[in-house]
Amino acid sequence: MEEEGGLPAKQPWRVLEFYSGIGGMRYSVMKAGLQTEMVEAFDINDLANDVYEHNFGHRPFQGNIQTLTAADLDRYCANVWLLSPPCQPYTRQGLQKQSADARASSFLRILEIIPQLMLPPVMLFVENVVGFETSDTHQKMVQILEESQFEMQEFILSPLQFGVPYSRPRYFCLAKRKPSSFCNPEFNRQLLHVPELLVGCNESISISENGQLTSTSDKMLQTCLPIERFLEFGNSMNQVENGTSFPPDTCSDESSLKQYFVPSNLIERWGSAMDIVYPDSKRCCCFTKSYYRYVKGTGSLLTTVMPKTRDKTSLEELCLRYFTPREVSNLHSFPKEFEFPEHVTLRQRYALLGNSLSTAVVAPLLHYLFSEP
Numbered sequence: 001m002e003e004e005g006g007l008p009a010k011q012p013w014r015v016l017e018f019y020s021g022i023g024g025m026r027y028s029v030m031k032a033g034l035q036t037e038m039v040e041a042f043d044i045n046d047l048a049n050d051v052y053e054h055n056f057g058h059r060p061f062q063g064n065i066q067t068l069t070a071a072d073l074d075r076y077c078a079n080v081w082l083l084s085p086p087c088q089p090y091t092r093q094g095l096q097k098q099s100a101d102a103r104a105s106s107f108l109r110i111l112e113i114i115p116q117l118m119l120p121p122v123m124l125f126v127e128n129v130v131g132f133e134t135s136d137t138h139q140k141m142v143q144i145l146e147e148s149q150f151e152m153q154e155f156i157l158s159p160l161q162f163g164v165p166y167s168r169p170r171y172f173c174l175a176k177r178k179p180s181s182f183c184n185p186e187f188n189r190q191l192l193h194v195p196e197l198l199v200g201c202n203e204s205i206s207i208s209e210n211g212q213l214t215s216t217s218d219k220m221l222q223t224c225l226p227i228e229r230f231l232e233f234g235n236s237m238n239q240v241e242n243g244t245s246f247p248p249d250t251c252s253d254e255s256s257l258k259q260y261f262v263p264s265n266l267i268e269r270w271g272s273a274m275d276i277v278y279p280d281s282k283r284c285c286c287f288t289k290s291y292y293r294y295v296k297g298t299g300s301l302l303t304t305v306m307p308k309t310r311d312k313t314s315l316e317e318l319c320l321r322y323f324t325p326r327e328v329s330n331l332h333s334f335p336k337e338f339e340f341p342e343h344v345t346l347r348q349r350y351a352l353l354g355n356s357l358s359t360a361v362v363a364p365l366l367h368y369l370f371s372e373p
């Protein structure tokens with residue numbers, strides 16, 4: 001049997017999951033239906049590791065990725081690396097120190113190790129925020145991957161392009177080490193903003209004059225499901241259209257719904273800066289790790305009363321509430337089996353989810369990465 005990356009090709013791919021958090025990458029691998037063995041996960045955060053262990057029955061290696069050596073990594077005999085390193089060095093809200101930010105060091109270090117490996121990965125997948133693609137860390141990554149004989153294809157995609165009413169554009173790098181290659185090598189070294197390549201409609205791809213793929217994304221936006229399909233509380237439109245709020249007695253646990261209503265002092269102070277959505281909306285904003293701690297720019301708030309006229313109703317009357325962690329994980333397209341251990345507080349749940357990713361986007365990207373021409 002032919003060998004690839006030191007392993008017989010028929011064996012499942014051996015995967016390392018760096019910066020594993022609560023396991024968004026692992027859920028994406030599962031969703032993509034890939035033949036893999038998850039060999040090890042790595043994360044420094046105790047609480048994230050509790051959640052990962054609770055759901056997957058395996059506790060990630062708890063330590064700083066920066067301390068891993070080439071010998072450590074060779075020992076895993078892994079041929080696929082999945083990485084979602086910290087995004088703070090590249091976010092618009094941050095100082096944008098990029099590689100000079102201490103939080104970028106572990107990713108740079110792991111990249112620098114690649115040329116020293118006896119068994120370098122055959123495939124590599126990186127997720128980060130939009131802004132990473134213009135950073136010096138990105139430049140360094142491209143340089144190392146090219147020198148190590150990788151072909152790359154890059155994407156910026158959002159769940160909205162996959163039928164999920166959730167705006168969370170993210171940067172993705174897919175890399176394959178020669179002689180392994182992509183199904184559509186004509187897109188090597190390109191940054192693509194449309195998902196046609198991934199959803200099996202290659203025949204409809206065409207290239208415009210400026211070299212960009214022409215998109216059917218607008219059509220996909222129209223096919224997004226309404227937000228109500230992702231709600232755990234009050235997902236009946238009738239109830240809302242009758243002008244009634246979701247009364248606590250429609251919930252299995254009255255007190256649990258109460259904690260999600262937005263206090264009126266916050267509405268008075270921040271109302272004009274809030275992103276407000278309705279159960280029938282087909283878009284909501286990215287939930288960040290500060291959701292529930294701050295209201296401005298951290299994620300959408302949901303109306304629980306359907307007003308007669310949407311533009312003339314005061315915000316108070318809309319009885320705004322936060323999306324619950326279950327609802328945020330639904331919008332991340334996590335499986336319904338996903339849950340938090342009881343000791344994780346509400347704020348911690350939002351923080352961990354805010355750091356995670358959309359499996360609706362990552363699963364088709366991984367499927368494409370693993371496909372052979």
Ligand SMILES: C[S@@+](CC[C@H](N)C(=O)[O-])C[C@H]1O[C@@H](n2cnc3c(N)ncnc32)[C@H](O)[C@@H]1O
Pocket residue numbers: 019020021022023024025042043044045048063064065066084085086087106352355356357
């Ligand atoms: C952007 S989040 C990735 C979240 C993950 N993809 C998920 O689905 O939850 C980055 C993760 O990297 C971890 N991390 C940051 N720096 C690290 C380091 N030097 N060593 C190990 N883990 C680190 C953080 O604890 C955090 O969980």
